[in-house]
Amino acid sequence: MARGMQAEIATGDGQYWDAGLETAPWQEVERQQAAGVARMLEGLRDRSALYRRLHADLPAGAPLRTFSDLQALPFTYKADIGAALDATDDNRPFGENQCAGTEDIVQILASSGTTGRPFHYPLTRRDSEVWADAVAQNFFTAGLRPSDIVAHLVGLPMVAGGLPYADGIRRIGATLCWLGGFPTERILREMCRLRATAFLSTTSFAVYLAEQMPAIAVETGVAPRLRTALCGGEPGLNQPEIRERISTGLGLTRLSEMMGLGDVxxxxxxxxxxxxxxxFTAQRYVAVELIDPETGAAVPWQEGATGELVYTTFAREAAPVVRYRSRDHAVVTGTGCACGRTAPRIRCIGRTDDMLIYKGMNVFPSAIRDLVAEQFAGRAAPLVQVWKDSRDQVRFDVPIAVDVEAVEELPGAAQAALAGEIEAAIRSRLQVRVAVTVLSAGGLPRGVYKNSLIAVRDSAH
Known part of the structure; x- marks a missing residue:
């Protein structure tokens, strides 16, 4: 699967970044990925103290001939990565999984830290090129083109959605307008004045842009030129109500969901x-599996199948990961597509890290949000916030506190009635009890970067 780092946009209708790769039979893609993983595994235990430990029980030189042979390798967990990052010394300042010399590392990325302490990941020059190419394919699939003027709204260059996203935009040949980090009002004004045709943001911030942009357009005297939006960092675009609010409010012709992972x-x-x-758009550099989260067994890519996503990087020099359990749970929406791409299609339905338990019943916060969006569209905003008493709280013996935002100002009695209806609907469908507080319109945060569905109460109060 080797090729030069300088990507070439396919000829024809221009809908592919790499037509040969994206339309190849998926079994052939997996065969080539298995070969790439086999090459990466050669000497891995010599380069990585982490995998010297995790793979200690594997026979030396055990062949990996087929994609299914991956199942014989142990999983890598977030805790393994964290422990490796903590084990630093002067020779390996980036931990036990640093597989390249410090002199060869050109960039450090960080996780956002929204679900815990931030992790730091090193990239070599080739790693950064791989990331730029993979992000470019991702964005091209999602609708960006060389003619676009792209407002990049992530304000933190060091996170995985910062510099790598900027590199991907430039790799496509689009015009990069990095507006993240400015006050929200300036972001909106500059998007109009610079005639931005596309933007990247979180789902919740895109909702906020849709609410605020009409007034800013009047103020600047420049009608928005936006036609494409790429949203990620949070779930939510599976809901028609959220998509409609963003697309209609901004006059978009294309709204695409995207997803990545700093660890991978x-x-x-x-x-x-x-x-x-x-x-899946990273098939040149990453192998992906779907597994049963309880048993760890492989789940075939079939429409309607659900499972946890597991990744193996076979083109990452500085910090490779093998069978990394993402804790992202997905449902397969298809294995073929009218666009001609052969990679499976999914929706992310929640994270193991976010799962809550109410008196023995499991529930994803995203399921609560989706129910509100589906059944109460027009009365409640498709945004919710679930409250925990502490970061580590998983179990609830009392109703789970949930904030919901009304779409318009409601008198007290109407707020109470809406809260009661939502509580009853959640109990009926999800079999858990919640205590709903209805907030005024605009009462929930719209962040430029990630907003967690879950909030932790301030223990000082």
Whole structure:
């Protein structure tokens, strides 16, 4: 699967970044990925103290001939990565999984830290090129083109959605307008004045832009030129109500969901023009599996299948990961597509890290949000916030506190009635009890970067 780092946009209708790769039979892609993983595993135990430990029980030189042979390798967990990052010394300042010399490392990325302490990941020069190419394919799949003027709204260059996203935009040949980090009002004004045609943001911030942009357009006297939006960092674009609010409010012709993971690669999944789920777009550099989260057994890529996503990087020099359990749970929405891409399509339905338990019943916060969006569209905003008493709280013996935002100002009695209806609907469908507080319109945060569905109460209060 080797090729030069300088990507070439396919000829023809221009809908592919790499037509040969993206339309190849998926079994052939997996065969080539298995060969790439086999090459990466050669000497890995010599380069990485982490995998010297995790793979200690594997026979030396055990062959990896087929993609299914991956199942014989142990999983890598977030805790393994964290422990490796903590074990630093002067020779390996980036921990026990540093597989390249410090003199060869050109960049450090950080996780956002929204679900715990931030992790730091090193990249070599080749790693950064791989990421730029993979992000470019991701964004091209999602609708960016060389003619676009792209407002990059992530304000933190060091995170996986910062510099790598900027590199991907430039790799496509689009015009990069990095507006993240400015006050929100300036972001909106500059998007109008610079005639931005596309932007990258979180889902919740895109909702906020849709609410505020009409007034800013009047103030600047420049009608928005936006036609494409790429949203990620949070779930939510599976809900028609959220998509409608963003698309209609901003006059978009294309709204695409995307997803990446700093531990692996910041651009992994993206929607094509057909929608209905995100294609895997990093097949040149990363192998992906779907597993049963309880048993660890492989789950075939079939429409309607659900499972946890597991990744193996076979083109990452500085900090490779083998069978990394992402804790992202997905449902497969298709294995073929009218666009011609052969990579499976998914929707992310929640994270193991976010799962809550109410008196023995499991529930994803995203399921609560989706129910509100589906059944109460027009009365409640498709945004919710679930409250925990502490970061580590998983179990609830009392109703789970949930904030919901009304779409318009409601008198007290109407707020109470809406709260009661939502509580009853959640109990009926999800079999858990919640205590709903209805907030005024605009009462929930819209962040430029990630907003967690879960909030932790301030223990000082």
């Amino acid at each position: 690669l910041s651009g992994l999944w993206a929607e094509c023009a057909c929608g209905d789920g995100m294609h």
